Amino acid sequence: MPQQYPLCAVVGSDDMTLALLLTTISPEVGGVLVRGEKGTAKSTTVRALATVLPPIEVVAGDRFSSAPGETSPDGAWGSDAETETRPVRLVELPVGATEDRVLGSLHLSKVLADGVAEYEPGLLARAHRGILYVDEVNLLHDHLVDLLLDAAAMGRSTVERDGVSVAHAARFVLVGTMNPEEGELRPQLLDRFGLTVEIAAPRDPQLRAEVVRRRLAFDADPDAFVESYADAERALTDRIAAARKLLPEVELTDAVLTKVAEVCAAFKVDGMRADIVTTRTAIAHAAWNGRTHVTRADIRQAALLALPHRRRRNPFDAPGLDEELLDQILGDEEPDPEPPLPPEPDPEGHDDGSSEQPESMTPDQPDESDTDDSGRHENPRSEPSDSMTSDEPTDVESPGDSRPSGAGQTSVIGAADPYKVKRFEVHGTGAGESGKRSRALTSNGRRIGADPTGNGGLHLIETIRAAAPHQQARGRQGGRILFQDGDLRTARREGREANLVLFCVDASGSMAAKKRMEQVKTAILSLLLDAYQRRDKVGLVTFRADGAEIALPPTHSVDIAAKRLADLPAGGRTPLAEGLLTAAEVLRVERVRDPRRRPLLIVITDGRATHGADAVARSRQAAAWIAEQHTSSVVVDCEQGPMRMGLAGQLAARMQATHLPLAEVSAQALTSMARAA
Structure with missing residues (x-):
């Protein structure tokens, strides 16, 4: 068995180590979430934790790590049950695990070979009285998140599936690590973590050099390196045991x-x-x-x-x-x-002031942690600064404008509070990652049929039905059913998938009026919030002046997308063709990189094309090319005022996209229109 890097040898992770130790001293704290950039020894520290924890006493032969006096599906153990001592388990939950693997299910080989319905414990049972570690916990599928929420809240896991009805204890220390750049965690699971730690690589050159020195020494001779920290590790184990004893x-x-x-x-x-x-x-x-x-x-x-x-x-x-x-x-x-x-009553009714709240505790106290070094709030919903007071565009251009490319000043406009938006879907039925946007065949959802092969759980009824006509030919004389490999059927389920939502945003001068840009950014912010809730991947392409820019490559982090949106400038000409072609190239690359994740392109523009002599013709060609790729698209029309040219509607027709005025992005606006009609 390979050596584990010692916990005492980890450098620069003091807060993380302390949080892990406290939650193992008192598991009722509720686990630890570690947020940090890649390459900061998050996984190494968590795996090293299990090696310093005091061993536990379990009932010999019990599959659920029960302590004497506990009851498990394997039996009701008395205090005099035979026990054994073993190290604390660190159970890793893979991001791509299935429900069967996490909860446990029928023991398939015994069902098919011996006709015995026996429960096979899952990862939650194995993690009882130990540590359940989820690396990249923010990428965990929603149905697995729901299972963890139930187990963390109840301390028990209940299995009701495939003819199995089992309940067992599942008390564990939940430890998750994540890189915020890859997306945030669902609020329900975030609140279940008792403690959270932000971790970053040390900036001190001496500490960084020490990290490298220790890692090279460990790789060169793991046994000698571990032995050099053996005394410190034993002392740490003894201190943990003493703290647990002192806790009551x-x-x-x-x-x-x-x-x-x-x-x-x-x-x-x-x-x-x-x-x-x-x-x-x-x-x-x-x-x-x-x-x-x-x-x-x-x-x-x-x-x-x-x-x-x-x-x-x-x-x-x-x-x-x-x-x-x-x-x-x-x-x-x-x-x-x-x-x-107990306080003695004051006959004169004076208050000694001990219950008064300091001024710093008043509800209106601003939180300085939400500002950067310049004092500017980082929240993308913050109000625009004093320099953003003009309601007129900085550079409104017409198709015949002959001014130099990029003429005019740029401005940065803030967004208002996000609102609930209409749900956009990708056409057809996909087979991507589980999410909450478009229809898809997924590992969870309602059962709509059975397949001879697939990734779903066992469909027991269909398996028996497939084997039944062949029993006489197989020589069955009574007793158990005779199965063969070809009889196996898995459930085909329809649910919802997550998609890639790529925003292609017009940031030209015609969009730069304060009111219009604020509405556009608020709509995008609302759509980003919707994408976060539906577990989508998001990307951002902007076009203005003389070209297009990939402001944010596709990522799971809507936080970063919101920050890029907050700093998005507006002004200059409108290179619509360049924006569409850049978005199409991003989608092409993502199809190769992640072919199961279907894209949804949202183009936010007024439809004008003013960059270059043949701007209109090239934008039409780009729109037609996107239509040929059968990309599900939405054109959000930002044109306003009584005199409208309808260019965005024409663009949507050429792209074979859904055309939606900006005012109708809000679900509330759509509801009001329906009621009025």
């Missing part, structure tokens, strides 16, 4: 509870889970440091780990916590380690 003795006073509540209320977190997790983390931190009372430092560290990801109001909000505000709330005094005495 840590005293939780009313003063600590009040201070935690003040912190959570000041940062306006949703629900009460934040208070509970922060309190449990503070207790675990006190035990980790060998104390039986919670201090100000324990609460501060707990808040830094438990609150940042609970302050986000929508997917485009940046996570983070204002540490200066946190220090103001905590104050300089330590929470009273002794239970407070």
